[in-house]
Amino acid sequence: MIMARPLRADPRKGSPMKLRNTTILAVCGLMALGACADPNTGTGVGGLSRTQQGAIAGAATGAILGAARDDDSNNEGRDAARGAIVGGIVGAVAGNILDRQARDLQQSISNPNVQVVNRGDYLQVVLPEGILFATGSAAVSGVAQQDLYAVARNLNQYPNSVVQVVGHTDSTGTQAINQDLSQRRAQSVAGILAAAGVAQNRLSATGVAASQPVASNDTAAGRAQNRRVEILIRPTR
Known part of the structure; x- marks a missing residue:
């Protein structure tokens, strides 16, 4: 054995x-x-x-x-x-x-409705539609541009990051219309950051339409929260 x-x-x-x-x-x-x-x-x-x-x-x-x-x-x-x-x-x-x-960043932004959230490994700046755009428009208001210039100054002060601008809509309207609007809005915000001196190779702009809601689209208040642009600041080192 x-x-x-x-x-x-x-x-x-x-x-x-x-x-x-x-x-x-x-x-x-x-x-x-x-x-x-x-x-x-x-x-x-x-x-x-x-x-x-x-x-x-x-x-x-x-x-x-x-x-x-x-x-x-x-x-x-x-x-x-x-x-x-x-x-x-x-x-x-x-x-x-x-x-x-x-x-x-929070101290440099004048509008109290702009949120700056530290997610631990990146920063999230949330700008509601109401302070950026007129209904259905992708043209940034003059007052909001001042806050975007403040964001740009902060980004230039802390240069070791990439910046993703993401446009969001509510679920009202067709997917095609919402996708186009969210993309144009993201590009408008990214364009202002670039005009304020943020390097183009740090910036990207993406529209996601109504695919990433933060509140219910069944209420007016929820839809208002969903219509927003987010600036995501991700450190590169």
Whole structure:
């Protein structure tokens, strides 16, 4: 009879103990970095600032990559800890920049109906139709142009990003009409940003008609919320 031989753990592979140690070290890195976060930045999920959230995400990613790239198979915990610290610092810097840009942007816009939302990895500027366009028109009003110039100045102050302008409509009317209107409106807003000095290679304009509602199209109030242009600012580094 041939006896089955017990399988031995490959010493080159991470053991449960190593993985547990990696997790502990990563958490320690997160706690240390969280204690150093700037208390003056905006808060996000769970009361954490975007800086803290960036540090947490970066530290976790750094810990995993540090352990995975361990070349000598003997210092996985050390490499994970180093990865957590470096990743956390990078994440915190990126989060802090978005916090500052969002704050500066909100302060520079005069119309209180314009929303600036920090989504964690990008900024979303929401401009309702009522402050931009007349009904059925893609011509930006003179008052709204001033706020778009303020957005452009902010984009030039923080140049490491790409900017997507997205036009939205409600569901009233045909798909073809809504698609054309949303595209022309997005292009109008992007054109003003370009005229104000934002580099063309950073800008794109897209119309999505009524495909991305934020409220019910069954009510007048809901339809008004859906008619909007959004400026999405995504950091490139």
